[in-house]
Amino acid sequence: GTNAFEVHYTALSLRTPSRVRFTYLLEGLDAGWIDAGSRRAAYYSHVPPGRYRFRLRAANSDGVWNDAGAAFDIHVLPYFYQTSWFRASLAGLVVVVAIGLHRLRLRRLERQFSLVMKERNRIAREIHDTLAQGLAGIGLHLSAIQDDPAAVTRERHVEKARQLVETNLAEARRSVWDLHPQYLDRHDLVSALSRMAAELGEATNGRIRVRTAGAPYRLSSDVERNLFRIAQEAVTNAIRHAAARRVDVEVRFDPDRTRVAIADDGRGFDPNAAHDGFGLTSMRERASQIGAALSLESGPSSGTRVTLVVPRVASGGSRVPRIAALARAMRLRVRRLLS
Template sequence: LFQSRDGSVWAGTANGLSRIRNGRITSFSTGLLAHRYVSAIYEDQEGLVIAIAALGLFRFEEGKLRPYLADQIGESPFIYQAYQARNGSIWLASGAGLITIKNDQAIFLTHEDGLLDNNVQSIGEDLEGNLWLASAKAGVACLKDGLVWTLSMKEGLYDDRVTRILPDHHGNLWMACPRGVFRVTKRQIDDYLGGRAGKVDSIAYGAADGMKSSECSYGAQTPGCRTRDGLLWFPTTRGVVAVDPAEVNFNFLPPPVAIEQLIVDDVALPPTENLELPPGRRRIAFHFTGLSLLVPEKVQFRYRLEGFDQGWLSAGDRRAAYYTNVPPGRYRFLVTASNNDGVWNQTGASFSLRLKPYFYQTPYFVGIVLAVLALGAGGVYRLRMFELKKRYLAVLEERNRIARDMHDTFAQNLGGVALQLDSIKMQFTDIPPLLLQKLDQTSQMIRYSLAEAYRAVRDLRARILETRELAEALPEIAEQTTAGSGVVLDIQLKGTARRLPSIAEDNLLRIFQEMMANAVKHARARKISVELAFDTTSLTLRVADDGCGFDAEKAFSLGEGHYGLLGMQERVERLGGRMSLKSQPGEGTEILVQVPMTT
C-alpha cells in the first residue's frame, strides 16, 4: 500500500495495480501489468514508480508504463519494499542488496560493503534517522553516518531471521521473526553503535504475552507497520497483533538465583562451599534456577566455571550447565539470571569446589619422575664416561707398549749403528775424502732418525695435555728438557690463557719440544727465553737462545741436517699459521710461531 501526494491510495496486487480515490477503485491489469505482481510503490518528483516482479522498475503515468533504470537495476532482483526516508532519499530493499536512487542513478550496498546478507527484505528508520535493514537469515544491519553496523544472535539478537523492524515513540526497536516479536531498547542500541557495548539484550514476546501465535508470517511483502497513534502492527499465522509500546510495563526486579544441586557421575551432591570431589570424576552437572513470578518461562541464564571457561556462557532458559573431562584443580561456578525485560541479577549465585587429582597428576609425582629421569640420565652418562675412560686407558696402554718396544729395539739399534760409524772414522785415518764425506752424511742421517725415533716415542707417551692446558704444560716441558744442563730459563705468559682445539695444542706441544731440544743439544745455549702470548684471534710462541747459532738461509737444506725445522714448518702450516726463523753463527737463534685461535 502507498498513498501518493494527491491523496490516492495505491495497492500492488498479484494481478497488476489498483488505485483508490474518492471512494472509487480503479484497476490497471492490462499490458505488462497483466498477471504481474507489483511488489513495491514509491513517488519521486516526476511521479509514481512501481516495481514489477521479474521486470524491474517502471514509471507509471496515466495508466502507461515506461522502463526506469533498466540498464542499472535490470529485471532479476526482487524488490520487497520501497522506502522514502525522512530526508527524502529513496531506498529499495531487494534480493541483490540495498539500493538507493539519487539523480536517476542506482547505488547498491551489498555484502562487500559490510552487509551480512544481500537479501534485504525490509527497511526501517529510527528516531536519529539511521536506517535498519532486516534479513531473513543473517540478522540486521544499521546504516549510520555512511558506516554499516551488523547485529546478529552472536551479539544478543533474539533471532537472525528478522522480517520487519519498527521503532516506537521512545526509540526502542521492535522486530518480527518466526519465533515472535522482540524488542531491543534504545539505550542498548546507542551503547552498541557507540562502541560502549559488544552485545545487546533482546526482550521477547509470545503466547505468554497475549499473542495467539508467536510465529510472525511473512512472504513477498514486508509484514508490519506503525500507525499514527503509535501502535505497532505485526501479522502472525493466526491473525494480526497490535502492540502499544506505551502500555508495556517494564519489570525492574531482577530474579534471585539459586544453585539447587550438583550431579557428579549421576550422584547428586549439595552445592556446599569448598566442596571436594574425589579423583576420576568425568561428568559434572550444575542445576540452578531463577525466581520470577511474572513470566517465569522468560528467565534467561548465563554461567561460567572460573578456572575452566574463558568467559560467560549463555544457557538461554535452560536451568543446567554440563561439563565433561574437567582436569583436576580448584574452580568456582557462577550463575546469574535476567527477567523478562532483560534486567540481570548482578550478584547471582556461586560456590567453589576442588577436583582432587590422582597421585600421578600431582606436582610431587611429576617432580619424582623428573628426578628419576635426571638420575637415570646421570647414571647413563657416568656409565658412558666409564666405558670411554676404560677404552681410552686401553689405548694409552697399547701406545706405551709400542713406545717401550721402539725404545728397546729400534732406537737402541740405531744408536749402535751410529757408534759403529764413529768407531770406523776413529780407527781408520786414511779414509778417502769422498768416502769420509759419505760416512759423515750417513752418521748425521742416522742421528736424525734416532732423534725422530725418540720424538715418536715421546709422542706416543705424551700425556701431559690430558690433564693440563698448553700454558701449564710448556713450562713443565721446558724444565724437564733443561734439567741438569745449567740452562737459565725465562718464561713469560701474556694475555689470558685459553684452550685451543686439541689438535692445535698437540702440534704446538711437539713444536715446542723440538725448539727446546735444539736449543739445549745443538745450540748449547746458556739461557733460553720462552714467551707465550694469547690475544683475541691468535696465539704466539717465541723461543730465543744465546747459543752458537747457524746460517738461517741454509736452515732448510737437507744437506745441513736441519730435519727438525722442516717438521716444525709442516706442523705450523697444517695449523694455518706462520713460522719465522732468525739466526746467525755465534749470535743465537730466535724462532717465532703464530697460529689462529680457531685452528
C-alpha cells in the first residue's frame, strides 16, 4: 500500500502551450477544484486507502475551458495493518488475551479460595481434636465426681479436670500455630499414645491398652501428629459414644509401613449411615494428608475397629508443604482471639 502519489498531465496547444492553465479534482478527497495554473503535475500525500476519481480540466490562452476534461480512477491500497482482516485478527487477539487474563485471575482466585478452605479445614480439625477431645475428657471426670462417693477420689477428679482445662487451652494455642500436641513433646508416638490412654482411662471404668509390634522407629512430625490425632479421636469416641469397656491400640512397625489399629468392644455403628459429627471427616482428611490408608469396620453391637496403614516412604518423607502467607495470616488472627 502507499498513501502518497503524484499525477502528471498535459494538454495540446499549438499557439502558446506555456499559457495553458489547469484545474484538477480528486473526488472523494478534495472539497473543490484546485487551480494548478500552468503546473503539469498534482501531488498528494497521506491519502487514506480507498477508491478515488481524478478529474482534470484545461483552458487555452484565450481562457476557454474544456468542461468535459479528462478523468480516471485511482485505487489506493491499504497497508497490512489497515486491512479489515488485520483489524479482525487484532480484535480476536484482544478477546483471546482478555479471556486468558480472566481465566488466569479465576484460577488465582480459586487457588486462594482453596488455600483458605484448606486452612479452615485444618483449624477445624485441630479445634475438634483438641478442644472437643479435651472437653470430652473434662466431662468424663465431672461425671465421675457425681458417681464417686469417696471425697479423696472426687478431689482427684477435680484436679484432673483442672489440669485438662489448662492443657487444652495450651493445645488450642499450639494448634493455631500447627505445632505438635503436648503429648508428643519429647516423646515418640507410642509414648504419647500411652500417656493419652492413661489419662483418659483414669476418668472411666474402661480399660485402654497400648501395645507395639516390631522394632519401633521415629516417623516424620506430620505423620506422628496426624496418627496421634486419629487414634485420640477413635479412643475418645469409643469411650464417650460407644460406651466401650475395653479399647486396644496396637502400633505395628514393619520395614515398609507403619500400622495403627484401634479396636473396642462398644456399641458400634453403621459406617455408611449419615453422621452429624466432624470426627470421621477429620480422621479421613488427616489420613489423606499423610498418604495413609484408613479402614473402618463396625456394626451395631459388634464394636469398632479403625486401621491406619502408612507407607514407610510417606513416614520418612519430607514435611507436607505448608500453606504459606495466607495460612500464617489466618493463624495470627485466630491466635489473637485465643490470646
